[in-house]
Amino acid sequence: xxxxxxxxxxxxxxxxxxxxxxxxxxxxxxxxxxxxxxxxxxxxxxxxxxxxxxxxxxxxxxxxxxxxxxxxxxxxxxxxxxxxxxxxxxxxxxxxxxxxxxxxxxxxxxxxxxxxxxxxxxxxxxxxxxxxxxxxxxxxxxxxxxxxxxxxxxxxxxxxxxxxxxxxxxxxxxxxxxxxxxxxxxxxxxxxxxxxxxxxxxxxxx
Amino acid sequence: xxxxxxxxxxxxxxxxxxxxxxxxxxxxxxxxxxxxxxxxxxxxxxxxxxxxxxxxxxxxxxxxxxxxxxxxxxxxxxxxxxxxxxxxxxxxxxxxxxxxxxxxxxxxxxxxxxxxxxxxxxxxxxxxxxxxxxxxxxxxxxxxxxxxxxxxxxxxxxxxxxxxxxxxxxxxxxxxxxxxxxxxxxxxxxxxxxxxxxxxxxxxxxxxxxxxxxxxxxxxxxxxxxxxxxxxxxxxxxxxxxxxxxxxxxxxxxxxxxxxxxxxxxxxxxxxxxxxxxxxxxxxxxxxxxxxxxxxxxxxxxxxxxxxxxxxxxxxxxxxxxxxxxxxxxxxxxxxxxxxxxxxxxxxxxxxxxxxxxxxxxxxxxxxxxxxxxxxxxxxxxxxxxxxxxxxxxxxxxxxxxxxxxxxxxxxxxxxxxxxxxxxxxxxxxxxxxxxxxxxxxxxxxxxxxxxxxxxxxxxxxxxxxxxxx
Numbered sequence: 001x002x003x004x005x006x007x008x009x010x011x012x013x014x015x016x017x018x019x020x021x022x023x024x025x026x027x028x029x030x031x032x033x034x035x036x037x038x039x040x041x042x043x044x045x046x047x048x049x050x051x052x053x054x055x056x057x058x059x060x061x062x063x064x065x066x067x068x069x070x071x072x073x074x075x076x077x078x079x080x081x082x083x084x085x086x087x088x089x090x091x092x093x094x095x096x097x098x099x100x101x102x103x104x105x106x107x108x109x110x111x112x113x114x115x116x117x118x119x120x121x122x123x124x125x126x127x128x129x130x131x132x133x134x135x136x137x138x139x140x141x142x143x144x145x146x147x148x149x150x151x152x153x154x155x156x157x158x159x160x161x162x163x164x165x166x167x168x169x170x171x172x173x174x175x176x177x178x179x180x181x182x183x184x185x186x187x188x189x190x191x192x193x194x195x196x197x198x199x200x201x202x203x204x205x206x
Numbered sequence: 207x208x209x210x211x212x213x214x215x216x217x218x219x220x221x222x223x224x225x226x227x228x229x230x231x232x233x234x235x236x237x238x239x240x241x242x243x244x245x246x247x248x249x250x251x252x253x254x255x256x257x258x259x260x261x262x263x264x265x266x267x268x269x270x271x272x273x274x275x276x277x278x279x280x281x282x283x284x285x286x287x288x289x290x291x292x293x294x295x296x297x298x299x300x301x302x303x304x305x306x307x308x309x310x311x312x313x314x315x316x317x318x319x320x321x322x323x324x325x326x327x328x329x330x331x332x333x334x335x336x337x338x339x340x341x342x343x344x345x346x347x348x349x350x351x352x353x354x355x356x357x358x359x360x361x362x363x364x365x366x367x368x369x370x371x372x373x374x375x376x377x378x379x380x381x382x383x384x385x386x387x388x389x390x391x392x393x394x395x396x397x398x399x400x401x402x403x404x405x406x407x408x409x410x411x412x413x414x415x416x417x418x419x420x421x422x423x424x425x426x427x428x429x430x431x432x433x434x435x436x437x438x439x440x441x442x443x444x445x446x447x448x449x450x451x452x453x454x455x456x457x458x459x460x461x462x463x464x465x466x467x468x469x470x471x472x473x474x475x476x477x478x479x480x481x482x483x484x485x486x487x488x489x490x491x492x493x494x495x496x497x498x499x500x501x502x503x504x505x506x507x508x509x510x511x512x513x514x515x516x517x518x519x520x521x522x523x524x525x526x527x528x529x530x531x532x533x534x535x536x537x538x539x540x541x542x543x544x545x546x547x548x549x550x551x552x553x554x555x556x557x558x559x560x561x562x563x564x565x566x567x568x569x570x571x572x573x574x575x576x577x578x579x580x581x582x583x584x585x586x587x588x589x590x591x592x593x594x595x596x597x598x599x600x601x602x603x604x605x606x607x608x609x610x611x612x613x614x615x616x617x618x619x620x621x622x623x624x625x626x627x628x629x630x631x632x633x634x635x636x637x638x639x640x641x642x643x644x645x646x647x648x649x650x651x652x653x654x655x656x657x658x659x660x661x662x663x664x665x666x667x668x669x670x671x672x673x674x675x676x
Contacts, residue, residue: 018400018500022637027618030243031289045639050625076401079434080637082336084352102401105436106336106350113354164228179362182224182232186364189223189234199465200236202324202455
């Protein structure tokens with residue numbers, strides 16, 4: 001996983017509460033492997049009509065936001081289905097940071113596994129950033145993970161992110177390696193647990 | 207003297223292998239369920255050249271992509287066939303038991319787990335599916351995970367988590383006849399919002415919850431994710447133990463009695479503190495339907511949809527306009543004036559025998575005004591329903607009686623609602639395009655779907671139950 005420290009780039013506001021992972025990546029693309037180009041179908045049904053024509057009003061279709069590296073959203077971003085491919089779609093499209101007041105738990109967990117930053121700001125701050133971007137669409141936005149700051153025009157905002165996730169993103173850590181370092185503790189737990197909770201093992205011969 | 211603990215604390219600490227200074231805990235996983243969608247994770251194992259750490263604690267099903275019509279042994283659609291073959295190969299390669307299409311126990315993962323007795327009180331259960339919260343109905347700590355975490359669990363049988371906040375949702379009182387677990391959970395989501403439980407583990411408590419059957423509790427916990435919850439659970443009790451006794455994978459004989467002794471202690475101690483408490487009155491809950499594009503857009507059937515013109519908050523008004531436009535409903539319209547084009551009874555939310563019985567009780571001797579599909583939650587439930595003659599009731603009413611799978615809840619097996627079509631559905635998500643691009647979904651209980659079928663529009667089931675045994 002790539003390390004993340006700081007990024008400056010185009011930020012696209014998508015002012016929609018409860019933007020769920022079905023909308024980020026419709027279910028019919030779930031059988032695709034990542035190599036098939038999942039980034040191309042990000043927000044597919046929001047970006048295109050049934051005939052495949054671009055919907056010009058959807059923010060990321062607008063020329064000034066097409067190359068977004070940052071998406072600014074509303075509350076409960078990425079709620080719904082656990083599909084990690086929603087994160088693949090965002091990342092492979094080129095998005096490295098989402099800024100929103102809150103996230104679906106599973107989505108933000110998936111994000112950190114793939115180097116996508118989920119920055120949390122207050123409702124009013126998200127609205128303010130989206131407002132500034134709507135007025136000045138090409139306003140560059142800088143997200144600094146070390147400082148936990150967002151700079152957007154004249155505004156500077158402090159964002160929050162789980163400290164463990166922040167460290168993992170900064171270092172590009174993979175948690176399998178971390179877990180492997182606790183191999184002995186896991187084995188000891190398992191041995192003790194098998195004795196203490198024999199009923200937790202599925203009955204054999206079923 | 208020990209601190210009084212919540213059920214959430216008890217389940218958490220029983221699985222905590224270690225807690226790092228940074229607050230991250232490594233948890234032991236008792237059951238890991240995989241399905242066709244787990245191919246990304248198996249791919250990660252293949253890339254590292256490693257095997258599944260605990261194949262005996264890992265169980266596979268074929269559910270998301272399986273057809274509900276036509277041959278299931280020779281699947282006509284090559285893409286669906288490939289997805290099913292993939293889970294067969296992945297599980298076989300790692301020595302993981304699969305409830306595949308050739309197995310009479312096949313069904314939806316969140317139906318099969320409890321039905322087979324794989325899901326037990328006190329277990330920590332994960333699956334790469336957000337509705338894994340379902341299993342909490344039996345007093346398990348169960349949550350959905352993403353593909354990277356699925357790979358991690360396959361490789362280590364553990365998962366990193368931060369302890370969530372503890373939320374108790376208490377529903378006291380007596381639900382009226384015709385009010386089901388679905389109505390209760392939709393009422394909860396409408397009340398606390400689609401993110402009302404984000405970051406929380408939820409215990410559902412109170413007399414109305416205790417009065418629910420296991421099927422009702424499974425529906426309730428299934429939809430805790432629709433309030434954003436990490437997991438939802440109901441403390442195990444006599445209803446739980448009676449449900450579990452004799453199921454294939456449940457301990458038997460004296461082992462069962464010993465387990466019950468342990469499970470009986472998995473309740474919240476009196477005086478234990480939650481981070482947050484929410485209370486609802488069951489007596490006030492009417493049959494509920496959703497009108498919009500989020501499960502929080504839920505109202506009692508006798509209400510009217512909102513009117514954006516009367517909404518003071520501009521953001522909210524914009525949301526209402528967008529949702530009503532997508533749903534094709536005029537502002538302020540009475541819910542019972544909304545005509546439906548199709549019905550669906552099925553999904554991990556509402557496809558169990560009790561759900562089918564509830565729908566059949568309404569449909570018996572009546573005709574559906576619209577086409578529809580009924581898909582039992584498992585092949586065993588399908589067989590049981592046929593023994594009870596429920597399939598005849600559905601067929602006589604004009605509905606299709608399909609095979610078991612995720613089907614029209616998510617539509618990836620090809621069971622789709624056509625663009626612009628309106629579906630009364632027992633599923634869990636009314637998201638835009640969830641049942642197919644442009645599909646319009648109204649969520650409700652199985653009995654309410656049956657009522658909509660009979661009436662041809664959203665309808666209160668209660669008058670239709672008059673004089674009937676339910």
